[in-house]
Amino acid sequence: MRCAMSERIADQVLSKLNKAYCRRSQTLCQALLRAEPRIQIVHPPLGGYFVWLQFPPETGSAAEFLTFCCEDGVKFLPGVKCDPFHGDTGDEAYSGLPADAFSLYARFCFADMDEQLLEEGAAMFARCFQQFLQDRSKDIETAGWSSLRDLANAIETRTPQTNGLPSKGLFD
Numbered sequence: 457m458r459c460a461m462s463e464r465i466a467d468q469v470l471s472k473l474n475k476a477y478c479r480r481s482q483t484l485c486q487a488l489l490r491a492e493p494r495i496q497i498v499h500p501p502l503g504g505y506f507v508w509l510q511f512p513p514e515t516g517s518a519a520e521f522l523t524f525c526c527e528d529g530v531k532f533l534p535g536v537k538c539d540p541f542h543g544d545t546g547d548e549a550y551s552g553l554p555a556d557a558f559s560l561y562a563r564f565c566f567a568d569m570d571e572q573l574l575e576e577g578a579a580m581f582a583r584c585f586q587q588f589l590q591d592r593s594k595d596i597e598t599a600g601w602s603s604l605r606d607l608a609n610a611i612e613t614r615t616p617q618t619n620g621l622p623s624k625g626l627f628d
Contacts, residue, residue, distance in 0.1 A: 477505050483571040484564065484578060491582030498561070505567035508535070510560055514589065517559040524591075525584045530577070535561025 459465075481501045488495060488509070498508040509532075515521055518534035525531065535558030566574055 474503075477501075477503075477567070480505070480566045480569065480571060480574060481507065484566050484574045487575045487578030488581070491578050492585050495585065505565055507564045507566065509562045509564065511562070511585075513560065514592070515560060515585075516592065517556075518562045519559070521585070521588055522562075524588045525581070528580065528584050530581050530584050532581075533563040533565070535559065535563060538563055 484507055485497050485500050488497065488507075494512050496510045498510050501507055511518060511521065517536075518532075519536060522532060522534055536556070538561075539558045569577065
């Protein structure tokens with residue numbers, strides 16, 4: 457250990473990891489933005505190995521989308537799973553945020569993927585997202601809503617009596 461410290465071996469390893477994670481982060485962010493511009497990168501990572509995404513309101517929830525993605529082998533962590541107050545009872549967590557504050561967010565990990573795999577994964581993710589919204593749009597029209605935008609507007613102007621969900625039977 458003394459030798460490793462005196463020769464600054466850990467510094468060399470960390471320097472290599474920093475460069476690799478930076479390249480991977482840039483690759484993933486650029487690939488996602490190219491593949492699907494409706495998804496927003498919350499903050500491009502300045503360190504670490506996670507990218508946070510925000511889905512548009514018409515997505516419904518990241519957890520619902522994850523279920524759809526798993527069929528094609530695409531996985532991510534829904535934002536609600538990263539909420540330290542997830543599962544608390546009541547309308548608000550201790551943070552004062554609504555209980556569903558993270559429902560349209562997802563966390564992607566790029567720690568153990570090379571750049572080519574990240575490019576391929578971003579393309580697969582975008583295809584899943586596009587298919588998910590297309591299928592969801594059909595379901596919404598069948599339920600009587602005229603568009604995803606109308607559903608998103610209804611969700612954004614939710615009332616306590618409906619617990620935030622449209623009352624036209626969409627999720628029945």
